[in-house]
Amino acid sequence: MPVLRWGIASAGLISSDFAAAIRQYPSSENEIVCIAARSLKSAEAFAQKFNIAKAYGSYKEIAEDESVDVVYIGGIISTHAELMEMMMNAKKHVVCEKPFCMNSKQLRNVIAVAKKNDVFLMEAFWTRFFPVMSDFRKELNALGEIKVVTVNFGIDRVDVERMRTRELGGGATMDIGCYPTMFANFIFGSEKPEKIVASSQLLDTGVDQMTTVALHYSNGRMFNITLSINCKTDNTLRVFGQKGSLVLPGFFHPIELIAPEKTYKYDLPKSQYEMSFERSEGLGYEVKCVRDCILKGQRECPTMPWKDSIWIMEILDEVRRQIGVHFDADDTESSAL
Amino acid sequence: MPVLRWGIASAGLISSDFAAAIRQYPSSENEIVCIAARSLKSAEAFAQKFNIAKAYGSYKEIAEDESVDVVYIGGIISTHAELMEMMMNAKKHVVCEKPFCMNSKQLRNVIAVAKKNDVFLMEAFWTRFFPVMSDFRKELNALGEIKVVTVNFGIDRVDVERMRTRELGGGATMDIGCYPTMFANFIFGSEKPEKIVASSQLLDTGVDQMTTVALHYSNGRMFNITLSINCKTDNTLRVFGQKGSLVLPGFFHPIELIAPEKTYKYDLPKSQYEMSFERSEGLGYEVKCVRDCILKGQRECPTMPWKDSIWIMEILDEVRRQIGVHFDADDTESSAL
Known part of the structure; x- marks a missing residue:
């Protein structure tokens, strides 16, 4: 090789x-x-x-x-x-x-x-490359129709310059909101929500410090997101289906899955270096993929294809539109290729 | 006596x-x-x-x-x-x-x-009369500023006639939404949220089967509610403060409180009768009060005073207004006393 x-x-x-x-x-x-x-x-x-x-x-x-x-x-x-x-x-x-x-x-x-x-x-x-994800998919499929998903992602980093700065793409929606949105895509697929309702409190720099997003899907299904960059939360995703529930603690870098009849646990890869962020050893799964x-000569990764990235980014666009976080890039005409 | x-x-x-x-x-x-x-x-x-x-x-x-x-x-x-x-x-x-x-x-x-x-x-x-509530208050006060509260309340009762019927005050907001709203009042007091944002999916009967409510308070604090009458959820309230978090499982009839340094557990009163609803023995606390x-000759109960009931009902009014659940009683003029 x-x-x-x-x-x-x-x-x-x-x-x-x-x-x-x-x-x-x-x-x-x-x-x-x-x-x-x-x-x-x-x-x-x-x-x-x-x-x-x-x-x-x-x-x-x-x-x-x-x-x-x-x-x-x-x-x-x-x-x-x-x-x-x-x-x-x-x-x-x-x-x-x-x-x-x-x-x-x-x-x-x-x-x-x-x-x-x-x-x-x-x-x-x-996240998509963590080994838990295939068991998560399997257990999802055993829950019957998924009706309610709740996820909170909160970190205490409101004082970090980059997080506060609109010109750098800061704020809760961009910095951490992409993770729950990725899971909405993973769980409900490319189906578009019937309704997206976002609300927020902005910092005086024009980016959001806390935001909630409700993605309403057909047939009484919903995916609810709570984001904060001014307080640590339990960063857990909870899926409720007709036949039971799944809990994914530390959902953005998951090494545990609590399913109805089994709790899955995974070891992270070993690293010779000290990591800056918790569980960054898990980046190794992505490197391998x-x-x-x-x-193989692929141009897209089947695990994280372009259409999923577009789906996620379009949700983030709509959330920012509703909460009033506007980037200069939003006003730019499409660049010539 | x-x-x-x-x-x-x-x-x-x-x-x-x-x-x-x-x-x-x-x-x-x-x-x-x-x-x-x-x-x-x-x-x-x-x-x-x-x-x-x-x-x-x-x-x-x-x-x-x-x-x-x-x-x-x-x-x-x-x-x-x-x-x-x-x-x-x-x-x-x-x-x-x-x-x-x-x-x-x-x-x-x-x-x-x-x-x-x-x-x-x-x-x-x-709920207010359960013994856990005084420990919950004490632990709340030790968390520093409360920044994020999430609570979900989901039951699988969408087929119950009363729950589906607008004329009877049915739907998720009225039937179960009052409980999380009561906790917003308990935790953040009579302060009015700066912003209330509710979204929902209605049944064809005109009441809501699933609803999310974001109560945005000043200084980057929020209380997020997820309601469903078509799926059981974990019915847990989670409070995130600057110094830690509290978890109140079965929050509407709580007999356990998971605090940063201690898990509290409480026994329910004994009853000679079989109960229709889970933990209804806890109604005995209310009877005593x-x-x-x-x-004592009191006209209001200090634990559940009129002003708190009005606060809760006004939030529910606003949620219903936003999601479009309208009762005939909303059109009635004040009755003469």
Whole structure:
């Protein structure tokens, strides 16, 4: 099996955890060939930590590096679209952190760029690759009709600059709302809700600190989301069906599933590095899938296909429209391809 | 201590459980002197079950019975206001099942009738009298600022005629929504939410089968309610504060409280009768408090005062307005007193 050669774009905490996850695999399978950040100094520190040969002070240098097969983009949301297009136009495959873009219009452009360049593109929804998810699907199917899903996601990070800043794609809906929305897509599929009702309290910076979203589906089914960036909650997803219920604690990086007749538990992959975020070792599942897809010549990952990313982004668009979180990118005309 | 003499209005399941709860006390303290129902036959069967001396085939006979001190009203919501007024105008004290009335306009009238007749009046919010509630208050106060509360209440009773019928005050908001709303009042007090956002799916009968309510309070605090009458949920209230969280399973009749450093558990009172509803033995707490209030000459119960009932009913009014559940009683002018 040939080696997959990774470039890492941005030297932030999540990139560091992702690099550590790549290192769960032998360098004969996955190798990190370069790291780039806006600051060369940050890139060099990152390169030193992970013993990466090349550190760049601009993202353009990754695009120009012929040894790179696939680029992992871990930076701030507002930079995603431009970086993805840059890399794909240089014929690199791309894995980009969630949420993919600032809005679905941007995302459709990005997907068009992937098609034009015939490269692999995937939103880095690591949750979907956790082993619990196949048992979750199996247990879902045993519950009869799913009627009610509740999920709360609360973190105490309202003072983090990036989270507060509209220009960077901050706020609860964008930063954490994408996770519950991904689960609505996973549980109810691509069916559109009959009605979406969102309400929020905004910070004076124009982004939301707390938001609720009700997705009303046909036949008396609903998916209710509670988001907060000013308070930690139990971050648990609860599914209620006609024949019983499922509980998924720590739903965005789940290693436990409480089903009617069984509690499933999973071990995380081991890492030689200390992680910045809880359970980031689980990024390794995603790394494996990306490699498998690219080696097979796939352009989309069946586990996290483009249509699901678009579905999620369209819900987030509508939530932001209702609560009044507006990005400059929402006013931009579609870019020429 | 003198005996408190009860009349029971309506012979339904909740009245039966309430009568059983009265019987937790010696007849020298609480005695049931009569039972009335629209059907004399039902009243007689009830009287026989509980060995009650007098069975009436009309509610008016309770009002005319001079041996009655206090009337428990357990019937259908749409009948509450008229029955309460009838009993209070006959100088009886009144305890009436929740929700008190069809809307807050009716409720204000009923309270005026209580004042005019100088009698005791209380909404039968049994939950407030459970012993867990004082520990819940204590633990709430230790959580720092409460930021997020989530509560779901789901039952599988959409096929019950009363639940489906608009004319009887059916639907999720009225039948079960009053409980979470009572907790919003208990936790955040009489402060009005800055914003109330409700959304729903209605049955073809014009009442709601599932509803979500977001109560947005100042300073980034919120109380989120999920209601369903087509699916059982875990019926748990979860409070997230800056210093930790509280979990109240079976929140509408709680006998357990999971606090940061301690799990509280409580025994229910014993009953010689089999109950129709789970944990109805807990109605005995309420019976005791009613007796104490009346013996002290109180007209309101400090644990469930009129202002709290009005607060709750006004929230339910607004929720119904937003989701489009309209009662004929909403169009009626204030009745003359």
